[in-house]
Amino acid sequence: xxxxxxxxxxxxxxxxxxxxxxxxxxxxxxxxxxxxxxxxxxxxxxxxxxxxxxxxxxxxxxxxxxxxxxxxxxxxxxxxxxxxxxxxxxxxxxxxxxxxxxxxxxxxxxxxxxxxxxxxxxxxxxxxxxxxxxxxxxxxxxxxxxxxxxxxxxxxxxxxxxxxxxxxxxxxxxxxxxxxxxxxxxxxxxxxxxxxxxxxxxxxxxxxxxxxxxxxxxxxxxxxxxxxxxxxxxxxxxxxxxxxxxxxxxxxxxxxxxxxxxxxxxxxxxxxxxxxxxxxxxxxxxxxxxxxxxxxxxxxxxxxxxxxxxxxxxxxxxxxxxxxxxxxxxxxxxxxxxxxxxxxxxxxxxxxxxxxxxxxxxxxxxxxxxxxxxxxxxxxxxxxxxxxxxxxxxxxxxxxxxxxxxxxxxxxxxxxxxxxxxxxxxxxxxxxxxxxxxxxxxxxxxxxxxxxxxxxxxxxxxxxxxxxxxxxxxxxxxxxxxxxxxxxxxxxxxxxxxxxxxxxxxxxxxxxxxxxxxxxxxxxxxxxxxxxxxxxxxxxxxxxxxxxxxxx
Numbered sequence: 001x002x003x004x005x006x007x008x009x010x011x012x013x014x015x016x017x018x019x020x021x022x023x024x025x026x027x028x029x030x031x032x033x034x035x036x037x038x039x040x041x042x043x044x045x046x047x048x049x050x051x052x053x054x055x056x057x058x059x060x061x062x063x064x065x066x067x068x069x070x071x072x073x074x075x076x077x078x079x080x081x082x083x084x085x086x087x088x089x090x091x092x093x094x095x096x097x098x099x100x101x102x103x104x105x106x107x108x109x110x111x112x113x114x115x116x117x118x119x120x121x122x123x124x125x126x127x128x129x130x131x132x133x134x135x136x137x138x139x140x141x142x143x144x145x146x147x148x149x150x151x152x153x154x155x156x157x158x159x160x161x162x163x164x165x166x167x168x169x170x171x172x173x174x175x176x177x178x179x180x181x182x183x184x185x186x187x188x189x190x191x192x193x194x195x196x197x198x199x200x201x202x203x204x205x206x207x208x209x210x211x212x213x214x215x216x217x218x219x220x221x222x223x224x225x226x227x228x229x230x231x232x233x234x235x236x237x238x239x240x241x242x243x244x245x246x247x248x249x250x251x252x253x254x255x256x257x258x259x260x261x262x263x264x265x266x267x268x269x270x271x272x273x274x275x276x277x278x279x280x281x282x283x284x285x286x287x288x289x290x291x292x293x294x295x296x297x298x299x300x301x302x303x304x305x306x307x308x309x310x311x312x313x314x315x316x317x318x319x320x321x322x323x324x325x326x327x328x329x330x331x332x333x334x335x336x337x338x339x340x341x342x343x344x345x346x347x348x349x350x351x352x353x354x355x356x357x358x359x360x361x362x363x364x365x366x367x368x369x370x371x372x373x374x375x376x377x378x379x380x381x382x383x384x385x386x387x388x389x390x391x392x393x394x395x396x397x398x399x400x401x402x403x404x405x406x407x408x409x410x411x412x413x414x415x416x417x418x419x420x421x422x423x424x425x426x427x428x429x430x431x432x433x434x435x436x437x438x439x440x441x442x443x444x445x446x447x448x449x450x451x452x453x454x455x456x457x458x459x460x461x462x463x464x465x466x467x468x469x470x471x472x473x474x475x476x477x478x479x480x481x482x483x484x485x486x487x488x489x490x491x492x493x494x495x496x497x498x499x500x501x502x503x504x505x506x507x508x509x510x511x512x513x514x515x516x517x518x519x520x521x522x523x524x525x526x527x528x529x530x531x532x533x534x535x536x537x538x539x540x541x542x543x544x545x546x547x548x549x550x551x552x
Contacts, residue, residue, distance in 0.1 A: 036061040037080050042068070042113040045081035045143065052161030052187045059101075059146065060153045067114040068145075071106035072121040072130065077151030079104075082144040084160060086136035091163040093133045093188050094144055097126035098157040104147040105130035109140065116143060123149065136162060161188030164206050168192060169239040172207035172271060179289040182208070186274060186281045194240030199230025199249045199258070202275035208286065209271055212264035217292045217323050220272060221259035223252035227282030231258030234271045245270065249277060251296050251321040261293035261323040294375035295322035300382070301368040307384040309420040309469075313353045315366040318379055322372055329369040334362045335383050357420045359387045360468070389420030392465035394474035404459050404482040409449045414463050415474060423465040432458040432478050454482040488542040492534035493527050498548055501527050505544045513543030517550045524551035 039046040040062045062078040070076065086092065096103040104123055108116035119142060120132035128149075136142065146156055166173040167189045175182065189204040198205060212218060222229040230249050234242035246260035256277065264270065274284055299319035305311055317328050332348035335341060342365060345353075355364070363383035370377055396416035402408055414425050429443035431453070437460055440448070448459070458478040465472055488510035493501035502512050520528045529547035532538065 034061045036063060039080045039082065041065060042081050042143070045083045048082050048084040048144075048160055051087055052159075054157065054159040057146065057156040057158055058154065059148055059156060062147075062153065064147075065113060069106070069108075069116060069118075071104040071145045071147045072123040074104050074123060074147075074149050075151070076104050076147035076149065078153045079145050079147040080156075082146070082158070082160075083141055084144060085141045086138055086162060088162070088165060089138045090136060090165065090167065091133060091188075091190055092136040092142075093131065093159075093161055093163075094120075095126070095129075095131040095159040096146060096156055097129045097131055097159070099129050099155060101152045101154040101156070102128040102149040103130045103152075103156065104145075104149055105132055106145045106147075107132055107134060108143040108145070110143065163188050163190055166206045166208065169195070169207050169271070172209040175208050175210040175272070175286075175288060178213055181285060181287045183283070183285050184274075185283045186276055189275075189281065192239050196232075196234075196242060196244070198232040198247065198273045198275040199277050201278045202230055203279060204281050205273045205275040206284075207271060207273055209269055210288065211269045212266055215264060215266040217261060217290055218264040218270075218288065219259070219261040219291055219293050219323070220286065220288045221252060221257065222274060222284055222286060223255065223257045223259060224285035224287065225255075225257055225283065227284075228256040228277040228280040229258045229284060230275045230277050231260055232273045232275075233260055233262060234273070235268065236271065242271065248298070248321055251298065253296075259293070259296075259321060261321070263324060292323040292372065292374040293321065295320050295326055295370035295372055295377040297321075297370075297377060297379040300379050301366055303364065303366055303381050303384050307355065307364060307387045309355050309357050309360055309387065309390045310418065311355050311390075313355060313364065313366075313384070315351050315353075315368060315381065317368050317370070320370050320377075322370065322377075323374060324372070326370045326372050329371070331367045331369075333365045333367060333380075334359055335365055337361075337363065337386060355387055357389070360389045360420055362387055389467055389469035390418075391470035392417045392419040392423055392467055392472040394465070394472060397474050398461060398463040398476040400459060400461055400476050400479050404450050404454065404479040405485040406450050406452055406455065406482065407485050409447055410459070410479075412446045412461050412463065412476075414465070417465050417472075419465070419472075420467050420469060423467055426464045426466070428462040428464075430460045430462065432460055437478075450482050455484070456481050458482070486540055488538040488540050488544075490530070490532050490534055490536045490538065490542075490544055493530055493544070493546070494534075495522075496527050497525055498527065498546070501530075501546060509540045510538065510544050511541045513545040515546045515548060517548050519552060520549035521552065522549040524549055 059078045059080050064077045106121040107119040110116040120134040122130040122132045125131040186204045186206045189206050191203045232247040233245040236242035246262040248258045248260045250256050251259035301318040302316045305313040332345045332353045333342040365383050367380045398415040399413040402410040429440045429448045430437040460478045462475045486509045491504040491508045522528045526549050528549045531545050
C-alpha cells in the first residue's frame with residue numbers, strides 16, 4: 001500500500017478538489033474547451049462589404065450545424081460563414097486558392113440554413129483548394145460557406161470580387177473629347193470568349209470606347225497606373241472581329257505601363273482594352289490626348305547574318321512605340337573585341353552592310369535612329385561575333401607573262417582572288433609533256449627563265465594564295481611549246497611583189513626597212529635588190545631594205 005502524505009498547509013478538501021479537476025482534464029482534452037470562430041454558425045455569418053477584397057481566416061474548432069448541407073458534396077464538418085451583397089450585376093468570383101488546407105467552398109441564397117438555394121460550389125478548383133465563379137444580381141445577398149474537406153482545419157485565405165462594370169466589351173465605358181483622364185481598376189476582370197490577346201498572358205481586361213472628334217494623332221497611356229499594364233486599341237463592333245490599331249506593353253518611361261499613339265480618323269470609334277500582364281491587376285489611370293509621341297524603343301535592333309568578311313549583314317529596326325509614321329536611319333559601327341568601344345564605319349549608312357577585310361578581328365553593331373514629328377531616338381543592336389576572315393577563292397586564273405623561248409625570263413600574273421586581304425602568294429613552276437606535268441626543281445619564285453631543258457615542253461605555274469583563314473591554289477593555262485629564241489633570218493624576196501616580200505620578211509622575224517624605187521628591166525613593182533643578203537642571220541626584227549622596179 002502506497003501512502004500519500006498531505007502537503008503541509010493544505011486541507012484534505014482542497015486536495016480532493018484538485019484531484020477531481022485533474023481527472024476531468026485528463027478525460028476531456030484542452031481542445032474541447034477552445035472557442036470556435038465567431039462566424040462558425042450560419043446566423044453569425046461575417047459580412048463582406050466591399051466590391052472586392054480578401055481576408056485571413058481559420059476554421060480550427062469550427063463545427064457543422066444540424067441541417068447544414070454538404071458543401072461541394074463533401075461532408076466537411078468545420079465550416080465558417082460569410083455574407084456578401086452584390087452592388088451591381090456581374091460576374092463574381094470567390095476563392096480559397098491560397099489556403100493551406102484542402103478546402104470546400106459553396107455559395108447560396110436564402111435566409112434559413114435548412115432552406116438554402118445552391119448557387120455555386122467547388123472542391124478542387126485550384127489544386128486541393130476551391131474557387132467558384134457565378135453571375136451575381138444587383139442587391140442580392142449571397143451566403144458563402146468555407147469548409148475543410150472531410151473536416152480538415154487550418155489557415156484559410158478568402159478572396160472575393162465582382163468584375164468591373166466595364167469588364168465586357170459590350171459594356172465599354174465611354175471616353176469623350178480630345179483629352180482626359182479616367183480612373184478604374186481591373187480587379188477580378190475576365191477575358192471573354194473570342195477576345196484577342198492584348199499582351200503577354202493577360203486575361204483581366206476592361207474596355208473603353210472613344211470616338212475621334214477629328215482626324216490626327218491620338219495618344220493613350222497607363223503610365224500613372226500601379227500594376228504591370230498592357231494597352232491595345234482596336235476598331236470593330238464585336239469582340240470576335242476586331243482589327244488591331246496599336247498595342248503596347250512597357251512603353252511608359254518610369255514603370256511597366258502601356259502607352260500607344262496612332263493616327264485617328266475623324267468620327268471613327270475606337271475600342272480600348274486595358275489588361276494586366278501575366279495576370280496582374282490593380283488600380284488604373286487611363287489618360288488620352290491628341291499630342292504626338294516621340295519614338296520609344298521596345299525591342300532593340302538586331303543584326304542578321306554571319307560576321308564573316310565579304311558577307312552581307314542586314315539590320316532589323318527592332319520594335320518602336322511613338323506616333324507613326326516613323327522613318328529610320330542607320331549607322332554601322334566597328335567595335336572592340338568586348339563591344340564597348342565603337343567607331344562609325346565610313347559609307348555604312350544603309351539597312352545592309354557588306355563586311356570588309358578591315359573589319360576582321362573586330363565586332364560590328366548597328367545604331368538605328370527612329371524619327372517622327374515629335375522627335376528622334378536611337379537604339380543599338382548587340383555586337384556581332386568577332387568578324388572572321390574568309391579563305392581565298394580564285395576568281396580569275398593566273399597567267400604566264402612572256403614568250404616561252406630559251407633564255408627569256410617569264411613572270412606571273414596571279415589573277416584575281418576574293419577573300420580577306422592581304423594574301424601571301426607562293427609559286428610552283430611545272431614542265432609538261434607526254435600528258436603529265438612535273439615540278440621544276442627549285443623554281444618557286446614569281447619569275448622563271450626558260451632553259452634548254454624546256455625545249456618542246458609546255459610551262460605551267462601553280463599559284464597558292466594564303467591568308468589568316470586558310471589557303472587555296474589555282475593553275476595557269478599551259479604555255480605554248482618552248483623553243484629557241486627566234487632570230488631574223490633574211491628571206492630571199494628578189495623578184496617578189498612588194499606585198500609578198502613584206503609578208504615573207506615579217507614571217508622571218510624581220511621587219512621591212514627602207515623601200516626605194518628605181519628604173520629597171522624587171523617588171524614594175526618587183527623587188528630587184530635586197531640587203532642584207534638572203535640567208536643572213538640577224539637580231540630579231542632586224543631591218544631588210546628593198547629596191548623595187550619602176551619599170552624602164
